[in-house]
Amino acid sequence: MNGRVELITQAEYARRRGVAKSAVAKAVKEGRITLIDGKIDPAVADIQWAQNTRARADAGRAASESSSAMGEAPSAANSAPQAQESAPVGASSGKDDYQALRVRREMAAVEREERENAREAGLLLDRREVSRGVFDAFRALRDEVFNAPQRSAPRVVGLADVREIEHVLMEELRKAFTIAERRLQDLMPEKPEAA
Template sequence: MGISIRAYGRQRGVSDAAVRKAIKAGRITPAPDGTIDPAKADAQWAANTDTSQQRKAQAQRAVPVEAVNTVREATGEAALPSGGTTLLQARTANEVLKAQTAKVRLARLKGELVDRAKALAHVFKLARAERDAWLNWPARVSSQMAAELGVDAHALHVLLEREVRRHLDELGDVAPRVD
């Protein structure tokens, strides 16, 4: 069992009309019997009230993170980090995140960023073309080299092809790191 709307308003430092308005707007929820659980209501008030919409500047009250997280989990929102985070700190973190997101969008629009999937596909295509060029190299040069050295062309072709494949296998063991 909680306290009355008027008692909660006095405890919160607002009028009972402000509490009724918060209930009507859905920012806080009363118990089924119409009373208010102060801890739950404080957490809901902090999580669901935009301080920029307040008529007079009020000092930021620190709300226990656990109380805010209980409300956020009930509404499906991500929990705030623990460690005494105030609502002001959480909103500041949110604004910083919005600014970083806007910065990334702007960089993408300016063409300063590339799509990771496209870049990986392009590098893969270049590496495959390089590998194919090396695999075709012994067939192109083995007969010319055999004539200059005076050796069997087929034997030289087989030797070059084997060594090129061994070298490519060694290069293929390197795992690319894309961070």
């Protein structure tokens, strides 16, 4: 070896990797592979490709077939599947992490769509509105209950029978709770009609 770096064209590098020339051009454009005087150092590009490019399911097979056909040793990117196979149990590969994140992202998108559909159908309520409505209803109940003695006092002044006094007090409390119940019902959405 004379110490010179072998530089090749993007088309030649694409043939060596077993990928389309457009894939290499895209990697160069996105900065995932660097150029030297407009050409590619294949050893450096193999490392950059492995680190900066998401693996496709058939990419390792295509690249290993092309390098076997050319009589070359597999590159770092092509030997990655063997390295993953020899990894300790429980260790995850970058591809597994990517797949897990992709599944989580898709599940979150589905949940977001379901929430939006429920909101449009009137099955989902705004938490702030509900909290405010419940607070207002219970404040009204409190006020009605605290006012019940004032309303019932004049009615029980001349009564001597305990049952009659109890009846007046219960009537006032019932009115207070009925008012609160109506307020809560006003806050609740109407049930959607069956189709």
